[in-house]
Amino acid sequence: NAGVTQTPKFQVLKTGQSMTLQCAQDMNHNSMYWYRQDPGMGLRLIYYSASEGTTDKGEVPNGYNVSRLNKREFSLRLESAAPSQTSVYFCASSDTYGYTFGSGTRLTVV
Amino acid sequence: ILNVEQSPQSLHVQEGDSTNFTCSFPSSNFYALHWYRWETAKSPEALFVMTLNGDEKKKGRISATLNTKEGYSYLYIKGSQPEDSATYLCAPSPWSNYQLIWGAGTKLIIKP
Numbered sequence: 001n002a003g004v005t006q007t008p009k010f011q012v013l014k015t016g017q018s019m020t021l022q023c024a025q026d027m028n029h030n031s032m033y034w035y036r037q038d039p040g041m042g043l044r045l046i047y048y049s050a051s052e053g054t055t056d057k058g059e060v061p062n063g064y065n066v067s068r069l070n071k072r073e074f075s076l077r078l079e080s081a082a083p084s085q086t087s088v089y090f091c092a093s094s095d096t097y098g099y100t101f102g103s104g105t106r107l108t109v110v
Numbered sequence: 111i112l113n114v115e116q117s118p119q120s121l122h123v124q125e126g127d128s129t130n131f132t133c134s135f136p137s138s139n140f141y142a143l144h145w146y147r148w149e150t151a152k153s154p155e156a157l158f159v160m161t162l163n164g165d166e167k168k169k170g171r172i173s174a175t176l177n178t179k180e181g182y183s184y185l186y187i188k189g190s191q192p193e194d195s196a197t198y199l200c201a202p203s204p205w206s207n208y209q210l211i212w213g214a215g216t217k218l219i220i221k222p
Binding site for chain 1: 144146152153154155156159199209210212213214215
């Protein structure tokens, strides 16, 4: 099925641990995004990639890094996880018609 | 940067009743307005994309209108059903980069 595949779906980390969230899309979209969603806050953009080879900071980039590995894949890395990074993370890709979202990763940092 | 406001924040509606809610955005530098439906524990799904002033879109019992001159869009749901319970997000995009700027959403709860 065409769409955005995001892994893992759930993750529990200890403070200071690192991890990478993976995202891949098979719709040939140029643009890809990482968002976090916290209760009462809506979607907040962490990083985005307008095209292969480019990445830019969004609204809340601190504590995160990204890699646009190729046109399909856009990963999000937490180098040293903090409790404030407990959230639900969504990857998305877009064309001019709109965004397609992955199913989300629920991350808990203890 | 666009400032997007959605009202109300939440809404309880009796099953069978019709309802509507609002998305407000600055009318300058406007390219398109998207509406998404976001069910709990799922990811947002696209409902409509509108670009022209006066645009109206309809999908089943859900419809939307757009006024780009005054900077607002309405989403209407006719004869609400329990499956309509979700958060409805609006997201305008500016000419400058076409990225969506997300509102905080209107959480709709349908009471049986």
